[in-house]
Amino acid sequence: MPVTRGGLQQNVGTQHTITVLVENKPGVLTRVAGLFARRGYNIESLAVSITEDPTVSRMTVVASGDAQALDQINKQLAKLIDVIHVADYTDLPMVERELALIKVNADTSVRGEVMQLVDIFRAKIIDISDRTFTIEVTGGVEKINAFEKMLEPYGIREMVRTGRIALVRGARTAAQT
Amino acid sequence: MEKAKKSQIEKYQAGPKKGPASKVQAGQKVSGARALMESIKLHGGEVVFGLPGGVMLPAYDVLYDDGGISHILVGHEQGGCHMADGFARATGKVGVCFATSGPGATNLVTGLCTAHMDSVPVVAVTGQVRTTVLGKDAFQEADITGITMPVTKHNYLVSDPASIPRIIAEAFYIARTGRPGPVLVDIPMDVALAQIEYHPVTEVKMRSYNPEVAPRLDNLDDAARLIAEAKRGVIYVGQGAIISGAWREVRELARKTQFPTTTTLLAKGTMDETDPLSLGMLGMHGTAYANFAIRDCDLLIAVGARFDDRVTGKVDAWAPGAKIIHIDIDPAEIGKIYIPDVALNGDCRQVLQALLPLIAERGPTEWNEQIERWKQEFPLWYPKGEDRVYPQAVCEELWNVTKGEAIVTTGVGQHQMWAAQFYRCKHPRTFITSGGLGTMGFGLPAAIGCAVGVPDRPVWCVDGDGSFIMTSEELMPAVQHRIPVKVAIINNFCLGMVRQWQSLFWDERLSAIDLSYQPDFVKLAEAYGAVGIRVTRPEEIRPAIEKASEINDRPVVVDFHVVRDENVLPMIPAGQTIEQMMVEKPR
Numbered sequence: 001m002p003v004t005r006g007g008l009q010q011n012v013g014t015q016h017t018i019t020v021l022v023e024n025k026p027g028v029l030t031r032v033a034g035l036f037a038r039r040g041y042n043i044e045s046l047a048v049s050i051t052e053d054p055t056v057s058r059m060t061v062v063a064s065g066d067a068q069a070l071d072q073i074n075k076q077l078a079k080l081i082d083v084i085h086v087a088d089y090t091d092l093p094m095v096e097r098e099l100a101l102i103k104v105n106a107d108t109s110v111r112g113e114v115m116q117l118v119d120i121f122r123a124k125i126i127d128i129s130d131r132t133f134t135i136e137v138t139g140g141v142e143k144i145n146a147f148e149k150m151l152e153p154y155g156i157r158e159m160v161r162t163g164r165i166a167l168v169r170g171a172r173t174a175a176q177t
Numbered sequence: 178m179e180k181a182k183k184s185q186i187e188k189y190q191a192g193p194k195k196g197p198a199s200k201v202q203a204g205q206k207v208s209g210a211r212a213l214m215e216s217i218k219l220h221g222g223e224v225v226f227g228l229p230g231g232v233m234l235p236a237y238d239v240l241y242d243d244g245g246i247s248h249i250l251v252g253h254e255q256g257g258c259h260m261a262d263g264f265a266r267a268t269g270k271v272g273v274c275f276a277t278s279g280p281g282a283t284n285l286v287t288g289l290c291t292a293h294m295d296s297v298p299v300v301a302v303t304g305q306v307r308t309t310v311l312g313k314d315a316f317q318e319a320d321i322t323g324i325t326m327p328v329t330k331h332n333y334l335v336s337d338p339a340s341i342p343r344i345i346a347e348a349f350y351i352a353r354t355g356r357p358g359p360v361l362v363d364i365p366m367d368v369a370l371a372q373i374e375y376h377p378v379t380e381v382k383m384r385s386y387n388p389e390v391a392p393r394l395d396n397l398d399d400a401a402r403l404i405a406e407a408k409r410g411v412i413y414v415g416q417g418a419i420i421s422g423a424w425r426e427v428r429e430l431a432r433k434t435q436f437p438t439t440t441t442l443l444a445k446g447t448m449d450e451t452d453p454l455s456l457g458m459l460g461m462h463g464t465a466y467a468n469f470a471i472r473d474c475d476l477l478i479a480v481g482a483r484f485d486d487r488v489t490g491k492v493d494a495w496a497p498g499a500k501i502i503h504i505d506i507d508p509a510e511i512g513k514i515y516i517p518d519v520a521l522n523g524d525c526r527q528v529l530q531a532l533l534p535l536i537a538e539r540g541p542t543e544w545n546e547q548i549e550r551w552k553q554e555f556p557l558w559y560p561k562g563e564d565r566v567y568p569q570a571v572c573e574e575l576w577n578v579t580k581g582e583a584i585v586t587t588g589v590g591q592h593q594m595w596a597a598q599f600y601r602c603k604h605p606r607t608f609i610t611s612g613g614l615g616t617m618g619f620g621l622p623a624a625i626g627c628a629v630g631v632p633d634r635p636v637w638c639v640d641g642d643g644s645f646i647m648t649s650e651e652l653m654p655a656v657q658h659r660i661p662v663k664v665a666i667i668n669n670f671c672l673g674m675v676r677q678w679q680s681l682f683w684d685e686r687l688s689a690i691d692l693s694y695q696p697d698f699v700k701l702a703e704a705y706g707a708v709g710i711r712v713t714r715p716e717e718i719r720p721a722i723e724k725a726s727e728i729n730d731r732p733v734v735v736d737f738h739v740v741r742d743e744n745v746l747p748m749i750p751a752g753q754t755i756e757q758m759m760v761e762k763p764r
Contacts, residue, residue, distance in 0.1 A: 027322065075508050
């Protein structure tokens with residue numbers, strides 16, 4: 001941790017949502033992920049996709065740490081040759097979403113209850129078997145966490161989450177932040 | 178081509194029958210390998226340090242008769258990479274090395290990491306197995322781009338032969354611009370063999386890499402104000418000042434402010450170390466007066482330095498009363514260790530050129546007198562008049578004989594620190610050493626690279642016996658190409674720095690340091706066709722250095738049998754403060 005005159009700075013770690021625009025080339029994900037690992041920063045979630053420009057990929061990284069640690073990781077990311085732009089969304093108004101697929105136990109005795117929960121959370125049942133539902137839910141992290149908690153008593157067999165994706169509110173784009 | 182360059186190429190040409198420099202016209206059909214060599218020449222590559230192998234043969238076939246570029250066959254690829262590194266550090270140009278796939282490529286890793294840690298522009302080209310078998314565990318296949326990702330500034334695996342001219346242009350551009358570093362280009366054999374239409378690429382445009390931005394100078398006035406207000410300023414210079422060519426500006430800053438100036442190990446020579454304002458090197462084995470100055474200063478001007486732990490020791494107790502002005506080209510260095518009071522992000526030379534006119538000339542003050550008193554009380558010192566060879570005496574005598582005008586390279590360990598302390602550099606790019614990675618074995622190959630790049634300066638490698646053993650095979654190319662490097666082995670028959678740490682911090686439990694089964698270095702030198710000289714008595718030191726200096730057609734190894742249990746002092750133990758500094762006063 002960097003030092004200011006007069007001793008170590010104490011900072012509470014907070015979650016940061018970092019958007020990284022990179023060249024759409026092989027190996028770029030390894031470079032970004034390797035940088036986090038090498039410098040000792042933990043990635044909490046990572047989502048990678050193509051963008052409106054097919055030569056550009058977009059990575060949304062959620063990482064936690066104090067302000068200085070994140071400033072350092074942003075600068076180190078920007079130094080990677082294949083990184084076009086780094087935008088830290090933490091202090092910006094943004095919309096963030098995550099998608100989860102959850103396979104939950106739902107035999108005939110509890111189907112009605114589970115379907116009510118699905119309604120309340122505006123989720124969707126996308127597959128059904130004699131013993132299970134597979135449910136799709138999108139939303140902010142907290143909503144998905146809450147939904148997961150509500151389903152736990154029925155027995156979650158399997159779950160997968162995409163990791164967070166985010167856009168700044170308004171007309172502004174990542175390249176402009 | 179200018180005369181010196183031509184004679185140097187002729188002198189070091191590797192192939193048996195070189196013709197004139199090849200000339201490829203734009204649009205001409207050539208192999209990927211010829212496009213590679215043409216591109217290397219186009220971007221200033223004059224000499225390649227390398228070792229061929231199966232998949233590199235397309236490139237080596239081009240090298241065979243192209244008089245436009247020379248090649249030095251190395252003993253080991255690590256040596257080749259260090260030679261390219263030494264060449265780059267001594268000349269400021271990009272160094273080039275070649276290795277074949279698999280083990281050839283993995284042997285480069287230490288060399289690349291060394292260059293990466295010390296921001297040295299090196300372009301390494303490796304052969305790779307054919308794309309048809311890539312990823313199938315083919316013979317001599319290694320994922321070298323994967324392996325070297327953390328130890329290069331950037332790397333490429335070339336899949337499209339037509340992209341070779343662009344990728345080589347980018348590789349040289351990335352290596353030498355911004356904060357320099359090594360770039361590796363991995364070329365599969367079928368890509369090197371493919372026929373392409375050659376179009377030279379002279380201009381590089383990359384949307385994701387724009388290093389040549391103007392410095393951010395919005396707080397230049399704040400810096401000037403801090404300098405004007407400071408009573409006890411210190412200038413702390415790192416290698417960034419050498420890379421940006423800012424030594425004149427650093428010296429002018431020192432002259433104008435009269436601030437004492439200390440350099441890191443890698444920045445030696447930025448200040449003329451015989452100048453009264455020079456404090457020599459700071460840090461763990463720096464001069465006591467440099468470290469006292471850091472302790473008591475109220476302003477620290479960091480120029481192209483990165484506050485390495487070997488400089489600072491315990492970070493939050495270092496320079497406790499100082500405001501910090503940090504000048505650096507790399508934004509990630511600003512605020513990495515200390516949050517500066519004033520950050521000037523940009524090329525050191527450009528920033529200093531903008532800053533200097535804002536600074537008023539000052540005369541010496543009480544602060545300068547204090548520094549002088551420390552210099553008198555705690556000079557670098559070792560016992561004299563004894564009938565034993567002190568390692569410090571060897572370094573000092575080397576300075577006397579060469580008048581501080583030689584290029585000095587080192588291995589890593591005690592000898593490196595003694596060379597840094599007692600060889601007072603006068604010029605930048607004359608002290609070449611592995612600072613960041615601390616690579617033993619760096620000295621001899623780096624010296625060869627320096628001698629190839631700067632043939633008109635004597636080149637001395639001050640080495641340890643342990644370091645020399647690691648890369649002594651590079652005497653072979655030095656003999657082959659009549660490269661008159663001189664190696665001064667500070668031979669204490671042990672791993673001296675390890676012994677020092679075990680003595681001081683591990684209760685004298687000397688574990689795995691004995692090198693008494695080393696070869697006879699004089700005989701070893703002679704076995705290679707080099708000259709070997711042994712020194713066992715103090716009065717032999719100077720004649721041996723003088724004799725070695727006169728030999729100009731082959732390498733010389735001078736084996737100095739020195740006092741075995743001498744410690745490097747002063748010493749601030751790792752992670753501690755100046756209060757724990759061990760220092761001896763002259764007896």
